[in-house]
Amino acid sequence: MKNTATRDKLIDSGAQLISQQGYNATGINAVLKTCGVPKGSFYHYFSSKEDFGLAVIERFATTYDETLVSLLEDSDTPPLERLKRYFAAGREHMHECDHATGCLIGNLGQELSGQSDTFRDALNLVFQRWEQRFVRCLQDAQARGDIATHTAPEALASFILTGWEGAILRAKTLKSVEPMEQFETILFQQVLARPSP
Amino acid sequence: MKNTATRDKLIDSGAQLISQQGYNATGINAVLKTCGVPKGSFYHYFSSKEDFGLAVIERFATTYDETLVSLLEDSDTPPLERLKRYFAAGREHMHECDHATGCLIGNLGQELSGQSDTFRDALNLVFQRWEQRFVRCLQDAQARGDIATHTAPEALASFILTGWEGAILRAKTLKSVEPMEQFETILFQQVLARPSP
DNA sequence: CTTAAAGTAGACCAGTCAGTCTATTGCTTT
DNA sequence: AAAGCAATAGACTGACTGGTCTACTTTAAG
Incomplete structure (x- = not known):
C-alpha cells in the first residue's frame, strides 16, 4: 500500500x-x-463502507486537530481571545457551507452512535480530544485570573463543547448563525465572566 | 379517510x-x-416517504408539546423548579432508551436540514415552539425575581435549548448522561443564578 | 528477463429501496 | 339490493445498494 x-x-x-x-x-x-x-x-x-467511514473520521479529526491547536494553544494570544477566534472561525465555516454542513463529527455522532458501537467509540474519542484542547485553554485563563476558578476546567470544557455543538445544530435548521452568536454572548457574559475581586 | x-x-x-x-x-x-x-x-x-416523515414529525411535536406544557407551565411549581423537572425528565428518557435515541427532532434536524428545505422548515417550527415554552417559564422566573433581568428571556431560551440539544448529542456518543448533568449544573450556577441584591 | 505483488478497471451479484398496480374486501348511502 | 367509495392486500417494477469477482496494467525486486 x-x-x-x-x-x-x-x-x-x-x-x-x-x-x-x-x-x-x-x-x-x-x-x-x-x-x-x-x-x-x-x-x-x-475492506467495507464502515472501514471507509472510520478512515474519513480519522482523517478529519487529525487535520482538524491541527486547526484547533493553532487556534486554541497559541500562547501569543490571551486564552479568552483564542476562544473567541475559535467561535468566529466556526461561524465563518457555517457561512461558507450555506448553513448546510455544520460539524462532521457532530453529524455522524447523531446519525451513527445509536447504530454502531465502533463508530460511537471513534467519534467519542474525537470529542474527548477536542475537550482536552478546551481544557488547556481554560486552564491558561484561570491561571491568568481571567475567569473564576470555582468551576473545574474539565466541566467548563464539556459545557462549551456541548453548547457549541447544539448551537451548530440549531444554526442548520434555522439557516442562520444567530444561535451560535447567542451562545457565545451568554457564555462570555455569564459563564466565562471576570471573577469579582 | x-x-x-x-x-x-x-x-x-x-x-x-x-x-x-x-x-x-x-x-x-x-x-x-x-x-x-x-x-x-x-x-x-x-403520498410519499417524505409526506410520512412530516406526519411523524407533526405527531411527535404535538404530543410532546403537551408534556412540555405540563412540565414548564405548571403555575403551582416555581419556574426554576419546572426547568429542573424538565431536565430530569430528559435524563430519565435518555436512560430508558439506553442512550441510543435522544431527541427525535434534534436527530432529524441534523440529518435532514441540509437535505430538504421542507423538512428543515418543519423542524425549525417545532424548535421555535419549544423555545416559546421556555420563554414563558423564564419570564415567570424574572417576574418573581428568581433570576436576573439583564438578559432577554428569548436569548436565554435559545441558549438553553441549544445547550440541551448539544448535551443530548454528547450523551449519545458517550453513552452517559454526564454531559446533560454538567450542562444543567453550570446553567443553574452561572446563568440562571439568583440576582445579587 | 522473469515473477510476484500492488493497484486499476468495471462487469456483475443478490438484496433492498421507494413507489406503482390491480384486485379484493368492507362499509355506507341510496 | 346496488352502487360507490374507503381501505386492505401484496405482487411487482426499475433504480440503486454494498460488496464480489475476474481480468488487466503497472511497478519493483531478484
Missing part, C-alpha cells in the same frame, strides 16, 4: 459527500463518481 | 424506528413489517 494518492482522493470526496448528506445517504458509487476512481480500487484500500 | 387507527399505527412504528435508526436508514418495508400493515395502506394514507 504505497500509493496513497488514490486513497486520499477517496477520503476527500467521501468527507465532502458525507458532510453534506450524511453517512447512510452517501453511496459508495457516488463517492467513486465524484473522484473518478473505480470500485476495484475502493475495495483494495478499504 | 375515517379510519385513523391504521394511520396511527404507521406513524407510531415510524417514529420508533426513525428515532432509533434515523430517517434515511429506516425503510418503508421495515415500518410495514413492525406494525403488520400492507404497502397498499401506506400509500393510501401517505
Whole structure:
C-alpha cells in the first residue's frame, strides 16, 4: 500500500459527500463518481463502507486537530481571545457551507452512535480530544485570573463543547448563525465572566 | 379517510424506528413489517416517504408539546423548579432508551436540514415552539425575581435549548448522561443564578 | 528477463429501496 | 339490493445498494 494518492482522493470526496448528506445517504458509487476512481480500487484500500467511514473520521479529526491547536494553544494570544477566534472561525465555516454542513463529527455522532458501537467509540474519542484542547485553554485563563476558578476546567470544557455543538445544530435548521452568536454572548457574559475581586 | 387507527399505527412504528435508526436508514418495508400493515395502506394514507416523515414529525411535536406544557407551565411549581423537572425528565428518557435515541427532532434536524428545505422548515417550527415554552417559564422566573433581568428571556431560551440539544448529542456518543448533568449544573450556577441584591 | 505483488478497471451479484398496480374486501348511502 | 367509495392486500417494477469477482496494467525486486 504505497500509493496513497488514490486513497486520499477517496477520503476527500467521501468527507465532502458525507458532510453534506450524511453517512447512510452517501453511496459508495457516488463517492467513486465524484473522484473518478473505480470500485476495484475502493475495495483494495478499504475492506467495507464502515472501514471507509472510520478512515474519513480519522482523517478529519487529525487535520482538524491541527486547526484547533493553532487556534486554541497559541500562547501569543490571551486564552479568552483564542476562544473567541475559535467561535468566529466556526461561524465563518457555517457561512461558507450555506448553513448546510455544520460539524462532521457532530453529524455522524447523531446519525451513527445509536447504530454502531465502533463508530460511537471513534467519534467519542474525537470529542474527548477536542475537550482536552478546551481544557488547556481554560486552564491558561484561570491561571491568568481571567475567569473564576470555582468551576473545574474539565466541566467548563464539556459545557462549551456541548453548547457549541447544539448551537451548530440549531444554526442548520434555522439557516442562520444567530444561535451560535447567542451562545457565545451568554457564555462570555455569564459563564466565562471576570471573577469579582 | 375515517379510519385513523391504521394511520396511527404507521406513524407510531415510524417514529420508533426513525428515532432509533434515523430517517434515511429506516425503510418503508421495515415500518410495514413492525406494525403488520400492507404497502397498499401506506400509500393510501401517505403520498410519499417524505409526506410520512412530516406526519411523524407533526405527531411527535404535538404530543410532546403537551408534556412540555405540563412540565414548564405548571403555575403551582416555581419556574426554576419546572426547568429542573424538565431536565430530569430528559435524563430519565435518555436512560430508558439506553442512550441510543435522544431527541427525535434534534436527530432529524441534523440529518435532514441540509437535505430538504421542507423538512428543515418543519423542524425549525417545532424548535421555535419549544423555545416559546421556555420563554414563558423564564419570564415567570424574572417576574418573581428568581433570576436576573439583564438578559432577554428569548436569548436565554435559545441558549438553553441549544445547550440541551448539544448535551443530548454528547450523551449519545458517550453513552452517559454526564454531559446533560454538567450542562444543567453550570446553567443553574452561572446563568440562571439568583440576582445579587 | 522473469515473477510476484500492488493497484486499476468495471462487469456483475443478490438484496433492498421507494413507489406503482390491480384486485379484493368492507362499509355506507341510496 | 346496488352502487360507490374507503381501505386492505401484496405482487411487482426499475433504480440503486454494498460488496464480489475476474481480468488487466503497472511497478519493483531478484
